[in-house]
Amino acid sequence: MFKTHFSGRNEIWGALLPNVPREIGPAPRNASYLSWRVQNQIISLMGEAIQKQILSDIYQCKYFSILADEMTDVSQTEQLTLSVRFIKDTKVYE
Numbered sequence: 902m903f904k905t906h907f908s909g910r911n912e913i914w915g916a917l918l919p920n921v922p923r924e925i926g927p928a929p930r931n932a933s934y935l936s937w938r939v940q941n942q943i944i945s946l947m948g949e950a951i952q953k954q955i956l957s958d959i960y961q962c963k964y965f966s967i968l969a970d971e972m973t974d975v976s977q978t979e980q981l982t983l984s985v986r987f988i989k990d991t992k993v994y995e
Contacts, residue, residue, distance in 0.1 A: 955985065958994065959985060959987050961989070962987045964987070964988060965988075966985070966986045967983065967984070967985055968983070968984040968985075969982070969983055969984075970984075
């Protein structure tokens with residue numbers, strides 16, 4: 902069988918996104934989720950879950966910092982990077 906990055910989805914989805922099957926709809930047991938639309942939807946759901954967790958952690962912190970950096974690449978496309986650093990349980994996260 903053709904193997905992709907999404908072939909191991911069952912191992913990680915359960916921990917990270919327990920609601921993925923509900924979001925993408927019912928599917929037969931042999932569903933492979935290899936369609937680009939489904940993969941983009943899954944990536945979007947994972948991004949939302951990670952963002953919610955990071956925001957939840959930041960809201961619980963007393964101190965945090967935000968770093969913004971902008972640059973223009975060779976094709977004249979502007980790129981903006983945001984980084985957040987915070988302390989949680991005496992451990993620094995970035």
